[in-house]
Amino acid sequence: xxxxRYQPLxxxxxxxxxxxxxxxVRYDAEGWEALYLRDDVAxxxxxxxxxxxxxxxxxxxxxxxxxxxxxxxxAQATVELYDHAAVLHFREGAEVGIIVSLDRDVAQGLxxxxxxxxxxxxxRQPDAEDEN
Numbered sequence: 001x002x003x004x005r006y007q008p009l010x011x012x013x014x015x016x017x018x019x020x021x022x023x024x025v026r027y028d029a030e031g032w033e034a035l036y037l038r039d040d041v042a043x044x045x046x047x048x049x050x051x052x053x054x055x056x057x058x059x060x061x062x063x064x065x066x067x068x069x070x071x072x073x074x075a076q077a078t079v080e081l082y083d084h085a086a087v088l089h090f091r092e093g094a095e096v097g098i099i100v101s102l103d104r105d106v107a108q109g110l111x112x113x114x115x116x117x118x119x120x121x122x123x124r125q126p127d128a129e130d131e132n
Contacts, residue, residue: 006035006098013100020103022085027054029095041101058095081107081114 006026014021014036023042024035032054037046062075080087086107091097104111116126 009098010036013102017102017106020106022101022103024101025050025054025099027057027095027097027099029058035098053099057089057097057099060089060091079107079110081111086111 006024010024013024019038021036021038023037023046026033026035032050034042034047034050060078064072064075066072066074075091077091078089080089081104084104086102086104088100088102089097090100119126
């Protein structure tokens with residue numbers, strides 16, 4: 001059973017994302033624990049990859065550390081967009097955090113914006129839907 005401390009977070013994500021909630025993994029210095037994995041995501045390949053994934057999450061450094069530039073405030077989360085998923089990383093402290101994966105369409109506005117930026121960077125015109 002996942003740590004009870006995280007049940008409100010899992011409920012919030014599920015209420016907001018519904019079936020687009022792919023999974024949530026908690027990690028600390030000792031290891032990791034899958035708090036939730038949607039059936040189609042809970043493959044052997046993913047379970048094998050979660051150790052190295054959480055190792056990278058543990059070691060992540062902020063792009064803009066407050067001690068170098070404090071006008072942005074404290075970092076709240078990082079977001080990575082992939083072709084099929086949005087991955088959110090919430091740091092809770094040194095070597096402790098939560099990784100949440102959602103279907104990419106949940107981040108539709110951000111995804112379209114990123115697609116448009118990538119098109120421009122590739123020397124192409126953004127699609128009309130990228131500009132919405």
